[in-house]
Amino acid sequence: MRIYWMIFVLILLLSNSMVLAQAQDDQRQLIPEEFIKARPKKAAAAVAPKTRYRLANSVEVKNTKDIQCADHHCRQLGLTLWRLRPGKDEDPARIIIHEGAETTTLTPERIAANTPLKYGEKIRLSFEAPHTGYLYVIDRELFSNGTTGTPHLIFPTLRIRGGDNAVAPGRLIEIPSQEDRPNFFTLQQSRIENVGELLTVIVAPHPLPGLTITERAQTLTLEQVTQWEQQWGGKMEQFEMMGGEGAAWTKVEQQAGAERTRDLTQNDPGPQTIFRVVVKPGTPLLVNVGLKYQRPKAKARNRK
Numbered sequence: 001m002r003i004y005w006m007i008f009v010l011i012l013l014l015s016n017s018m019v020l021a022q023a024q025d026d027q028r029q030l031i032p033e034e035f036i037k038a039r040p041k042k043a044a045a046a047v048a049p050k051t052r053y054r055l056a057n058s059v060e061v062k063n064t065k066d067i068q069c070a071d072h073h074c075r076q077l078g079l080t081l082w083r084l085r086p087g088k089d090e091d092p093a094r095i096i097i098h099e100g101a102e103t104t105t106l107t108p109e110r111i112a113a114n115t116p117l118k119y120g121e122k123i124r125l126s127f128e129a130p131h132t133g134y135l136y137v138i139d140r141e142l143f144s145n146g147t148t149g150t151p152h153l154i155f156p157t158l159r160i161r162g163g164d165n166a167v168a169p170g171r172l173i174e175i176p177s178q179e180d181r182p183n184f185f186t187l188q189q190s191r192i193e194n195v196g197e198l199l200t201v202i203v204a205p206h207p208l209p210g211l212t213i214t215e216r217a218q219t220l221t222l223e224q225v226t227q228w229e230q231q232w233g234g235k236m237e238q239f240e241m242m243g244g245e246g247a248a249w250t251k252v253e254q255q256a257g258a259e260r261t262r263d264l265t266q267n268d269p270g271p272q273t274i275f276r277v278v279v280k281p282g283t284p285l286l287v288n289v290g291l292k293y294q295r296p297k298a299k300a301r302n303r304k
Contacts, residue, residue, distance in 0.1 A: 035076050035274055038130035039170040042265040051270050053239040056114065073278055075285040077203060078128035078271030082108035082249065083121060084184055093254040095124075098181055106184075108249040112240050113273040116294035117196075122184040125175045126257060127201065128264070128271055129167040133285075134207050136165065137175060138200040138225060139217075142290060143193045151200070151220045156213050161260070163213040167203060170263035172256040179258075189293065196292040200225060202232070204284035232286035234278040244272045 036051060084106040087094040094105040108124055117123065127135055136156070141149030156165035160177045167173065176183050187197075202208070250269055255262045275287045 035078060035130045036266055036270050039264055039266045039268075042267045052242045053274060054242050056112070056238040056240045056273075073281060075203070075277055075279050076130055077201060077275045077277070077285060077287055078130075078273070079113060079201070079275070079289065080126045080272040081111050081113055081115070081291075082124040082126065083111050083115075083117075084108055084123065091248050093249045093251045095178060095183060095249070095254075097122075097184065110241075110244050110247045110272045112245055113238065113289055114292070115245075116292055117187055118294050119187055119189050121187050123187065124184055125199075126253070126271070127167070127173045127175070128169075128171065129203050129285075130169050131203075132166070132168050133203040133205055134165050135167045135173055136202040136204065136208060136211075138202075138220065140198045140200070140225075141190055141194050142196040142198045142292075144195045145193065148198050148222075149190070149194075151222060151225045152217045153211070153220055154217045157217060158213060158215045164260075165207075165213075168263075170256075170265060172253065172264055174257040177257075178254075187293065194293070196290055199289040199291065200229070201287045201289060202228065202284050205282060208284075228284075228286060229288070232279065232284045233288075234280075234286070236278075236287060237276045239274040239276070241270060241272050244269075 033051075084095070084097075087105045087107040091107045094107050097104050097106050106122065125137075127137070129135070137154050138151045139154045140151045143149070155173070155175050156163050159180055160175065161173070165173070176185070247269070252262075252264065252268045256264050256268070275289075277285050277287060279285050
């Protein structure tokens with residue numbers, strides 16, 4: 001009888017653990033939904049499409065001691081990484097590419113933030129935050145020994161949105177802008193140890209002091225960026241939209257990126273990747289996003 005009782009207790013404990021794990025998974029599923037709910041509602045009555053996200057990873061970076069994640073201590077950031085491919089007639093929207101005297105059209109399609117990228121590929125970035133603030137994007141080369149190159153502030157610049165880096169729910173910021181030339185980034189390897197790019201994305205409640213917005217990307221000091229990481233880095237969870245990879249750019253996303261008066265609504269597509277970060281109240285959100293290059297396959301030797 002005692003053995004049966006122990007088995008019963010064990011089954012009960014396992015059942016409770018499964019229920020708790022399911023509840024935690026359901027709670028994590030709600031996190032990206034809150035991102036979409038922060039957007040303005042569509043004027044006409046319509047049912048918003050159901051969008052589900054999966055937890056991709058959970059990363060802990062600097063400055064996380066004694067920080068507990070409460071609702072008012074957590075912030076989110078949306079990122080969609082677009083890879084450009086040849087356009088098709090059925091694509092809802094395409095981007096015009098100017099290369100020298102030639103003009104062509106390519107279609108951006110969604111990829112996950114951790115997708116390995118190939119040298120020579122053309123990519124674009126779009127950012128969105130479910131709260132007000134000011135967006136800053138810093139790019140550094142990532143090397144195989146774990147070190148990084150010189151940091152460059154690639155946004156804001158006067159060439160993109162006239163230097164306007166304010167974010168708000170539903171407001172989409174594209175880098176580069178559709179009007180920029182070139183209006184894409186071409187992935188190039190500076191040297192053989194260059195294995196990727198490291199994007200440091202900051203959403204600050206107020207404009208960062210001491211930064212002057214210039215016409216083009218400006219060089220920052222590694223010491224300054226390291227100080228920001230130490231001050232504002234926090235625990236981070238990354239969510240990826242389920243079924244979103246490979247989806248083509250839509251007309252509404254094209255319009256939202258080009259027109260400052262057009263915001264995304266709750267009925268429009270959500271960002272492909274959502275980062276949820278623990279922050280101290282009143283401090284900026286900081287996310288490091290690593291874009292990794294796919295290693296080229298070694299050529300097979302011909303046997304004689």
